Amino acid sequence: MDVTPELVRHLAELSRLxxxxxxxxxxxxxxxxxLGYFERISDLDVDGLEEMVRPIFSANVLRPDVAxxxxxxxxxxxxxxxxxxGxxxxPRVVEEGR
Known part of the structure; x- marks a missing residue:
């Protein structure tokens, strides 16, 4: 994908910038x-690699959900x-008429 000024303008508009x-x-x-880094990543051979969510093991510690x-x-x-x-x-945070 070529990055052109038109593409940047379009992305800026979508991002409200x-x-x-x-x-x-x-x-x-x-x-x-x-984008070049993403292309390099997509070229990597990941066949046979075990899926991993986090590089280190962690578990959520949750309390019981009791009313x-x-x-x-x-x-x-x-x-x-x-x-x-009651x-x-x-303070008002939204302007009227919007």
Whole structure:
């Protein structure tokens, strides 16, 4: 796959990135290098190799999933720095009209 300025522009658009023409030109050799490594990896003969998830053995240590009593609404709200009408009150993070 050839890395062209058009391809970089397309990838930038899909990634919601705004790249200047200088950045596009700088990214082209970097992308070619990364794709070159993938090509080298795909050329490796892995027939007969045992599948491996991790290079070292590890196991998840999980507690049993047992239902337990939680906090009451009053207990939870007692820890809240700001509350209103029985709910946590937070600053607005979404602009209206979007």
């Amino acid at each position: 705004r790249l200047s023409e200088e950045e596009i030109e700088r990214v082209i050799p970097e992308l070619r290098s990364v 337990a009593a939680g906090l009451t609404q009053e207990e939870a709200l007692a820890m809240a720095p700001d509350k209103e009408d 709910f946590f009150k937070l």
